[in-house]
Amino acid sequence: MASSFIVGDKFRKRVTGLLEKRDSSFPQGLREELESVVGQREAAAVSFGTIRKLKKYLHDHGHPLYLHEVLEDSSLHLPEAVKPPRARNPELVARLEKIKAKLANEEYNRITRNVNTQEINRNGTLADFGREVRSAKATVVTVLNFLVTVAATFACSYIGSQYLFKETSARVISAVISASVVGLAELYVLVRTMEGELGEP
Known part of the structure; x- marks a missing residue:
């Protein structure tokens, strides 16, 4: 589940402009978080919490800059889903192998049911042939x-x-x-x- 944004150049420029104003009402914690994001050269991620704080600051102080303008060229950071490691339970592994073998056997029987002569005799195909004759x-x-x-x-x-x-x-x-x-x-x-x-x- 997404929890942060990958910031773009517009975000960096606009946030840098905000930080350069040295507004005393600008929260110090928010300033430090934004400076650490803007200071990174490679693709940097900013958390939703930091974005919420920035939105609240812009809203409370009637700033003409809107949040959607700041995040215009940013993208959601979607972390890769980490699969939980499968426990090495020998009983579970044996059961899974048994199920796989059963499914493979059923598939084989389904494919070769028209080839097996014993099954043909059991289904009465020879009797049908005699009836047709x-x-x-x-x-x-x-x-x-x-x-x-x-x-x-x-x-x-x-x-x-x-x-x-x-x-x-x-x-x-x-x-x-x-x-x-x-x-x-x-x-x-x-x-x-x-x-x-x-x-x-």
Whole structure:
């Protein structure tokens, strides 16, 4: 916490001017404190207490010089915070080391959790993989079933329509219509089944 000012050149000049007047009402203790500050060549510090005394003197005697003018180029002196030395308590040091080791171990586990195969098995990742394979297999079987059903319907309609139509174009058209109807029905059933599976919790 700041307790003093580092004085500047304006402070030195104005205070020197005050001290040269040899005013009898000027307090002797304040004069000595200010002379010791002004007399120093390097950066000198003046305490808040001395500044308060100077302010009181200027105020009481109606001096035209104001305190903010005196301190215009001065700056606060902020001493460095001194950290208290840590006591060499072996129990405290051992406890701190234990906490550091624990934190380092947790950080290591967090970084390598995706690399540890035992942890992967424990989390059931292989089971998820098996479930995905089964789902993909079911999808492939469904698509193949759809294609086979449509192709078989087309073939049966084409062969069966030879008893109704003599022209090949009429037979193809009737087979395409039959295959389209069956394909749409299969798609409808497939979509409803998939909606039911997706709707399950």
